[in-house]
Amino acid sequence: MALTKDRLWKVYRDMVLIRRFEEEVEKYAQNGTIPGFIHLSIGQEAAQAGVVEALKYTDYKFPDHRGHGAIVLSSPQERRKNCMSEIFAKESGINHGRGGSMHVNDLEARNMGFNGIQGSTVVTCLGTAFDSYYRKANKMEGWEADDKDLDVTAVFMGDGTLGEGTCHESLNMAATWNLPIIYCLINNHYAISTHYTESHPQQQLSTWGKGYEVPSFTVDGNDIEAVIEITEQAAERARKGEGPTLIEFMTYRWQGHFSGDPAAYRPDGELEAWQAKCPLLQTKKKLMEVHGYSEEELDALHAEVEEEIQGYVKFSLESPSPKAEDAMKFVYMDREVEGR
Amino acid sequence: MALTKDRLWKVYRDMVLIRRFEEEVEKYAQNGTIPGFIHLSIGQEAAQAGVVEALKYTDYKFPDHRGHGAIVLSSPQERRKNCMSEIFAKESGINHGRGGSMHVNDLEARNMGFNGIQGSTVVTCLGTAFDSYYRKANKMEGWEADDKDLDVTAVFMGDGTLGEGTCHESLNMAATWNLPIIYCLINNHYAISTHYTESHPQQQLSTWGKGYEVPSFTVDGNDIEAVIEITEQAAERARKGEGPTLIEFMTYRWQGHFSGDPAAYRPDGELEAWQAKCPLLQTKKKLMEVHGYSEEELDALHAEVEEEIQGYVKFSLESPSPKAEDAMKFVYMDREVEGR
């Protein structure tokens, strides 16, 4: 399925936004401004932008630890800068700086955030999927209509994360109950240093889903059109109550596991081969060759994104740190915990 | 594959032994002599006797919680009575009565016992399988020969237990490393009250194993010849380092989940239909009709088993309880814990 000209333009812009977002994060992580560990998604923009594009604002999104792209695109324009300032540990951060890179969530946009324990969100997502399933079954307020669509839940999980027992428990339950979940398996070939073929028996990881009799696919995760098409189909099934889908997106992370990892475990030339398959490059080519966009139009898009990103960075740098005592807030919903 | 006359006779005797063992255990559980919960395997004798028959004494066996059959057949003649007296909580019990029905282990016979947490042995068994794999890879003492067979590990697990995340982690690892494991999935249709089709998406649970590209089969678990044949093939592959096999044995437990459970959740007639497929009955028929054994010869076998079982029971009843203070032993291998 080819996207319309406008839509391809839009998602190209989304991908450029991710790329530039990540590059700035990397810069400030490297120079010590951003604390903690940072996992960058450069090279994987299509799988993130495509999945978010295929979903509604009201669908639940569970980004993974390499999820800045899905995170920033999930939030509406006005809160995207707060996603970045969260990573900078600032009071203006969308979670007031208490979470950081691994824990940027925006419940209003149904970005449900990540949990640092790999595989944890893969079971939490059962619950968001269960919510509309339950409300509809019980004809709760707003859910009386027989033909009302379920809310879809999309969970991102890496090839390595598939090793966790939670993945099995989740797919087993989702498939038994036909829960509206899309398992977005981002196969970027490595879990830290370990190639997926060294820790899993399958040639393609989507084979795993077939063991549950769940529709399971492997697609080129760098082809944004393919990503959107397959995800839209999965979302359609999920909304109608036809159950989960597993999609393996084949892609590659250009950086090491975390910002600063030299990634010495990769064979020579592998990175370069994948860089040639850059999702932005591919899309740009299509925009120009198939849809007739000009170099100038693309430059204008890039400049616009640049301005936007620089706005986020400025905002992040200028925002103050949170108050130390605010660390005591919300341990419990209904009671205070003693501070200093 | 048809078994030889003698071998079929032998395994028939094994199954009768299990049946009578279980009936006596039930009797003494019901009258309060045996404490705790008891899970009986009546109706499932073929899957237990067949698997143990297909293995060597030196292969590792992990019985499940419904495992008295595999347990008693794993131990040599002279220790079988101690398996029963363990269930009776006696000092003569194979673990001095500290474990009971759920924890009867005989390390010398490589019956590695059960762990009350379902799915736990499904990962522990990776380790016994790993042992000879490791010793051979490192050419350790006794393992220098290239053609030396690996020790096989057989782990019993129920249809319900397959819900645990450990099952995934185990099969994933075993398949990746080609560990010598036979996953003996005893599908007796229920996990307590829950039919396997209500908690799993697959029509046949062996489909699950195919998701790992592991040889996976479903066989009639009440047909002892089929059980032995498929298990021997799996053991052969495992010994040669060709990796794990998943076998789903279709069978049925006649009693409720535990001794005393009325099993009201079963539809009318289901039990009777399965009783007609009794593994003992089927084998007895074959012994008489195909192999020409006479009613008298079978009576003699039954009488012999009866005498043996009554010996176990007498021994169990007459054995004293363990010493209370012995509860303090072996919390640590190398240090004492303070008692009263």
Add this chain to the structure above:
Amino acid sequence: MTRKLSFSGAINEALHQEMERDETVFILGEDVAKMGGDFGITKGIWEKWPNRAYDTALSEQAILGLCNGAAVCGLKPVAELMFADFVGVCYDQLINNAAKLCYMYDGQASAQIVVRAVTGGGIRCAYHHSQCIEPWLMNIPGLVIVAPSNAYEAKGLLVGSIRNQNPVVFLEHKLLYNTKSEVPEELYDIELYKAKVVKEGSDITIVAAMTMMAFAEKAAKELEKEGISVEIINPLTIFPLDKETIVDSVAKTGRLVVVQEGPKVMGYAAELGAMVVEDIFEYLKAPLKRVTSLDVPVPFAPVQEDYVLPHYDDVIKACHEVMAF
């Protein structure tokens, strides 16, 4: 006049009544729906509301994960762990997800879930079906642990737990299921975070929960005859502890005996002991006494299980010792 109801009946009634009142409450777990629970606690719910009672696979991580996610959307799940010991396989979902969700979501949402867990020894089920799990969870800010000792408390506390906005582990001691007490027919809730002064007294404070309350009450009576006045406190919410009530009591009596079923080492008695020696050292008249299980796994053989679990005589002995000090 209120009727007498069993502990299990009281829990069942609490579920029925609160589910009647609040359509966002639902139950899930292994065999909780059609069978009504392995211990029969959830009987009749599935029949009444087939879409609000879910039998699950043996997938405790998925069960708790589902609870956490559903709670964030505004549902109120009540899950059953057939045996509390199984917390081991879903520990991460409790401590790193449920307990931290409110914090991670910066107060925008929390894991308002109840995990009913069948706890304790005494039924000859050995190592993996007999444990007291509260100490495994008490180092985790964000969690709540509730432990009723009779049917009246069970009903009110379960309702209070369902309405509490935080993740609650609700401990049901299997030996209490058949015990009876007076239980109002109407729906009521007991406030969490409040310890109950079961009996006032002036010489010794005994803190006990669940089945150990029976030891405490019997001991108080026996000691009363000797002229020793015992104050009994039942924490009810074991975590976070109602420090004030407990500390005030010990400040008054000067003597603390904690009766706790689980092993001694790092049981909740440890926190109580530390609390008083930290906060009201000057009021203490005698050493802390902890009457507990021995520090071993719970063995199967009845003589051994009985040897390992706390002995009533030791409560009396401990009280005599603190008085004689």
Add this chain to the structure above:
Amino acid sequence: MTRKLSFSGAINEALHQEMERDETVFILGEDVAKMGGDFGITKGIWEKWPNRAYDTALSEQAILGLCNGAAVCGLKPVAELMFADFVGVCYDQLINNAAKLCYMYDGQASAQIVVRAVTGGGIRCAYHHSQCIEPWLMNIPGLVIVAPSNAYEAKGLLVGSIRNQNPVVFLEHKLLYNTKSEVPEELYDIELYKAKVVKEGSDITIVAAMTMMAFAEKAAKELEKEGISVEIINPLTIFPLDKETIVDSVAKTGRLVVVQEGPKVMGYAAELGAMVVEDIFEYLKAPLKRVTSLDVPVPFAPVQEDYVLPHYDDVIKACHEVMAF
């Protein structure tokens, strides 16, 4: 003269030397083989012994399950948990399998395994990569927890742990990896179950472990100038605790200050406090003081993490308070 070696180098050397000596020792975990570990601790092992170093999937339950089974067969696995917080997902294998195997096997075999776990806060990695896990495991008889505070201890204790017949959780504080101390080149082991009297003193006993040892030592020096004599004890084996050494020390000084990185509630300081008020109440001259983290998840923002973790000043304050009592 012995060389100086980093904490991480000392652990690496211990593994190399003990693996050289004993062919049943092997390592496994995520990225421990080809990459030499996420923190570089297992460097060079896979190169030397490609069949004795295993990169695994992200399957902590399988990793520990394999360890348990292999140990029963006589192998000696040393697993790495990249972050100790991940104990949550394999908790059951530690508490219900490893810890109970010796008991279940009636002493015929045990889980002689070592689980190296990277622990503690201070690197701005928030809730799930910063926790101190020892209290989660200290209620479980059968387990051993070891916690070195410098390179010398790290080498000797790791060797001691590998040789110990029980399941050992070996805590490596990430902030210690780059710290250096004198470490003998030859293979040596430090006996488990023995606390170390780091410094003798007569007024106050400070118990501290891992990074908190630095606080204790600095405080002792500072207080010495004021004429306050501090005795410092490092438990080294955090569980089971060397009760005798600790209790003897507090009996002598009469004052106990515990400095512990994790949250206060039900930290191991609670057990220490309970222990002394139970066993040597009559020798206590002042209340227990616990200097700990605040009872919250560890937040990401540096100002907040620093606020939450223990403050050095509080050690001094606690010591002044117990002296002034």
